[in-house]
């Protein structure tokens with residue numbers, strides 16, 4: 078006779094009912110830990126000698142499902158999902174660099190990436206130097222004997238410059254270093270940096286890859302010979318991902334190609350429209366022939382130019398303020414890649430840490446607005462922009 082009380086029934090570990098049919102959508106494996114059969118099995122699982130999950134900080138099925146899809150999209154040998162884009166960049170830096178090393182950093186990197194790769198890693202004895210990676214001569218001259226890594230973005234923020242990835246890979250390898258590309262603004266639909274010679278790719282899956290502004294995740298993928306330290310770094314520094322976020326992101330990937338196709342067509346229409354308006358001083362979009370990297374972008378991005386469009390209003394901050402207030406259908410959200418068109422104001426958000434002089438040197442002023450163009454109809458996007466401009 079069992080002396081079991083009602084209190085003892087529910088705390089028991091669950092066993093799944095037998096399942097002869099496969100679910101059409103993947104389950105969410107929320108478990109933080111898995112049951113081991115024996116000390117022998119546990120030892121082998123933890124040593125990686127047997128396939129299987131033990132503790133979800135080291136890996137879980139939803140992360141593997143998502144990283145598997147991303148690995149295929151990039152044609153990568155290895156891929157891992159991290160808790161955010163910054164966690165993926167941290168995993169790259171911590172796995173590739175050690176005290177005494179030097180990293181060459183694009184001077185147009187995402188603000189937090191730039192901080193991580195200069196001031197933060199300086200605390201670990203790693204030095205980082207900023208350089209204009211669209212200028213190959215300046216980049217080559219900036220290498221030192223200690224340079225191990227070069228970090229660039231496929232399409233930069235907010236001016237949407239496009240560096241020559243194949244040329245940078247060649248130059249970097251000739252110096253015995255590795256090229257890491259942040260491909261967030263492009264996604265593998267527009268650009269697969271590993272196929273152009275890059276060694277490692279990071280992406281913020283938070284943005285267009287997931288596409289619905291409801292998860293925070295990052296991807297690190299790359300060549301097999303760069304991968305040695307990555308699993309340990311991920312687990313020891315605690316950079317891993319949430320199963321529910323991975324499930325949402327994998328679902329978002331299902332529509333990635335369609336979303337990009339529509340958003341890029343809308344972005345081109347928006348850029349052309351803005352270029353004809355008197356209130357607009359300048360439009361930055363790699364799809365416009367006037368963009369400094371137009372020809373390179375055409376080749377490197379496969380004839381589409383992405384969903385981001387930046388423009389500068391003639392009237393400085395007052396004009397930006399009036400535009401933002403009047404463009405009621407475009408939410409001011411300092412992120413990107415959502416289904417709906419959103420905008421950001423770099424001078425007060427992503428680039429607020431820069432002095433007005435260095436912003437000006439980059440070509441950003443108080444009138445600069447960055448659009449993340451969504452998948453609405455093109456007419457709706459142009460109308461929403463027209464409403465904003467009418468208020469300027």
Ligand SMILES: *Cc1c(COP(=O)(O)O)cnc(C)c1O
Nearest residue numbers: 161162163187259261281283294
């Ligand atoms: C957002 C972003 C990141 C950081 O990603 P999180 O998911 O926010 O941590 C890195 N690089 C670029 C280009 C980004 O836009």
